[in-house]
Structures are given as structure tokens and as C-alpha cells.
Amino acid sequence: MKAQVLKKIAPIERQPLELMEVPIPQPRRNDILVKVSACGVCHTELDEIEGRLQPKFPVIPGHQVVGVVVGLGAGATRFKIGDRVGIAWIYSACGKCHFCKEGNENLCSEFQGTGCQADGGYAEYTVVSERFAYPIPGRFTDVQAAPLLCAGAIGFRDLCLSGIKPGQILGLFGFGASAHIVIQIAKYQGYQVFVFTRGEEHRRLAKDLGADWTGDLKDKPPQKVNCAVDFTPMGETIPTALSILEKGGRLVIAVIRKRNPVPPMDYAQLLWDEKEIKSVANITRKDIEDFLPLAAKIPIVPEVQKFGLEQANEALLLLKQVKIQGAAVLKIQ
Ligand SMILES: [Zn+2]
Ligand SMILES: [Zn+2]
Numbered sequence: 465m466k467a468q469v470l471k472k473i474a475p476i477e478r479q480p481l482e483l484m485e486v487p488i489p490q491p492r493r494n495d496i497l498v499k500v501s502a503c504g505v506c507h508t509e510l511d512e513i514e515g516r517l518q519p520k521f522p523v524i525p526g527h528q529v530v531g532v533v534v535g536l537g538a539g540a541t542r543f544k545i546g547d548r549v550g551i552a553w554i555y556s557a558c559g560k561c562h563f564c565k566e567g568n569e570n571l572c573s574e575f576q577g578t579g580c581q582a583d584g585g586y587a588e589y590t591v592v593s594e595r596f597a598y599p600i601p602g603r604f605t606d607v608q609a610a611p612l613l614c615a616g617a618i619g620f621r622d623l624c625l626s627g628i629k630p631g632q633i634l635g636l637f638g639f640g641a642s643a644h645i646v647i648q649i650a651k652y653q654g655y656q657v658f659v660f661t662r663g664e665e666h667r668r669l670a671k672d673l674g675a676d677w678t679g680d681l682k683d684k685p686p687q688k689v690n691c692a693v694d695f696t697p698m699g700e701t702i703p704t705a706l707s708i709l710e711k712g713g714r715l716v717i718a719v720i721r722k723r724n725p726v727p728p729m730d731y732a733q734l735l736w737d738e739k740e741i742k743s744v745a746n747i748t749r750k751d752i753e754d755f756l757p758l759a760a761k762i763p764i765v766p767e768v769q770k771f772g773l774e775q776a777n778e779a780l781l782l783l784k785q786v787k788i789q790g791a792a793v794l795k796i797q
Contacts, residue, residue, distance in 0.1 A: 465487070466485060466588050466773060467484055468525065468587070468776045469482050469522045470523050471521055473515035476513055476780045480777070481776050489589060491537040491591045496535065496543055496597060497534050498529065498534065498551065498590050498591070499797075500531040501531050502530045502607045502609070503528060503529050503584070503585035503796060504611045504641070505526075505776070505780060506615065507640070507719065508527070513780065519581065523584075527553040527555075528613040528615070530549075530600060531549065531551075531606075532547065533546065533547045536594075543597065548600050548606075550752075551596065552578065552596075552752050553578055553747050555584075556574075556576045557569035561573065561574070568748070570746035570747055587796075598613075598752050598756060601759070602760075603763060611641050611768065611793060612764065614747075615640075615766075616755060616766070617751050617752045617755045617756075619643070619645045619646040622716050623646055623693070626714055627691060632691060633655070633656040633658060634655045634690070635685070635691070635693070635705065636659045637661070637693065639666040640666075642718060643693070644673060645766060647659065647673045649758070651673070659679075660705075661681065662681055665789055669767060681696070689708060689710060690712075690713050691713055692709055692714075692715045693716045694715060694717045698722065699724045699725045699726040700727055702726050703729045706734040706735060709739055711738060715741050716742050769788055769789060769792050770794075771793070771794050772795060772796075775794070780792075
């Protein structure tokens, strides 16, 4: 099969993913073999490629995978051949530790990320345990469904963790794949949403999706926000977001790694008044299982920019340059 393979860390400008011919993976006992039709492109892949996260080497990246079940391990009974499934960032967790037992499998020490510690979906086929695959609601095409699996589902987790309450204002910093889905959930749930982003095109999309105010990252909004989610790779967004956060408000940081350090912050000016900062780590199966039916009910309409499997380096470079409108998705076969 064809797959995009990462063998070592390098800046994405050097096109480090190699399109190669590799053997089709074999399903182990409880695995399903999935013929991939679409795989979303995520900022976390840039973190792996450029060395801010440690993947196994070589690795096939990609953790927003949509495809059809074409093979079953001897003990796999949850899906049938021909079922459409999605695979997300959570590839496995131990299921036995106290984090797993309390429903926090995202914090499990043995957590494995799809396309990071295990091969993912930048390929024609992939395998995953049947317990870590999800039926995809019928109203979404494969390409539309792909960004729901990380950008959407983790965005949903971010919004839940923000603790926002009716009548409050949500601030979104950065307006890429995840934020453009989060705004659709937030508007459906009746919140006011202020969007802070550098890109004029991104501000236009935010307006189209119902943003009540849009501005540049450093612009002052008409009111402070009660909760904020920071999707940007820049450390300096954290003090910027805290400066327009209302007393008692919470800032959720939705990225695994920042590209540059968080600058020193003045405690009295930015953090006092019972403000909170919470990071988001990974995702649980329940987040995805809760989100997919909600996405179909709203319904979320993902804005998608399509690329071929052979264009993975190009898609990731455009993502780094903040030139993707909505979500980038590789259409495979
Ligand atoms: Zn992701
Ligand atoms: Zn565990």
C-alpha cells in the first residue's frame, strides 16, 4: 500500500514525509483493518514532524481517519466488513490504571496516540483495536467526517472544560480547524462568541459562522469574555487571552505544544481575581461518542480543503503558514 512515512524530525519546509510502498498492516486479535478514504491534517502532526512531540520512527502520521472495515482479527466482533468507521487520536489506553477506571483514559500513562506511537491514517490501510473505532453518522461524507474526529471532538472537550454557562461570552483565539467547529457548537448552544485571529479570511469565516465580534489577536473586544479557548501555537497568546478574561473566568489551552515559550506574566494583572488556566490533554472515547451524534444533530458543517495523499507535506506547510480555511483533509483513493 501507499503511505506517507516520517523517518526523522525535520522542519516541514524540507518535506520530510516520504510517499512509500509499505506492507498492508495485519489486524491482531481484536483489531479491525480499515481501508482509509479520508484523513484529516492536524497541527499535532506538525509537532511530531518538527520534534515538539516524540513519535516512534518510522511512523505513518494521521489521527482523523475515516474508512471502511475490510478485515477482522480473530476476536473482533463489534463491526462487520463494510461498516464505515472513524479512528481518532486515542489509539489505546491501559484500561486498568486509576485514570482509566475513572473515565480519564486521556491521562493514562500508557496512552498511545494514533499516528504517533502507532501508525495512523496517512495511508491506504490502517489497523486499530475495535474498541477504539467509532461509527460515523450517515449525514457526513468521509471528507466532512474526518475533521470531526480530532478538531471537532477535542474542540468539544475544550468547550466542555471551559465551564461556560448560559448567558456568558466565549472567546476563541486562533480560528483553524478546531475553532471553526467549536463556534458552531457554541452558537447552537446559545453563547455569544468573540473570535481573535490574525487572518482576515479566518475572520470572514468566523463572521459567516455567527461570531458576534471578530478582531486581531491583540484587539480589545467590546466586553471581557467569561471563558476562552486558545488554539494558537504561540506562547504569547496566553497573557493576551488572560488580559481580556473576566474575573473568575477560565482559559483553556487546546494545544499539546507551544512553538515558543510563554512569556513571564504579571500575576496581579493577569491571573489574580480567581482566573483559571486549564490545559487539555488528549481525548477519551466518551468525548468522541458524545460528540459525533451531537455534530449530526446540530448539524456541524465542516469547511474542508481537500488534498491528495501525495500532497501531505504541502497541506502541512499551508497549515503552518495559517493558509488553510477550515480543515485540511487528505482524500485517499
Ligand atoms: Zn489532532
Ligand atoms: Zn490507564
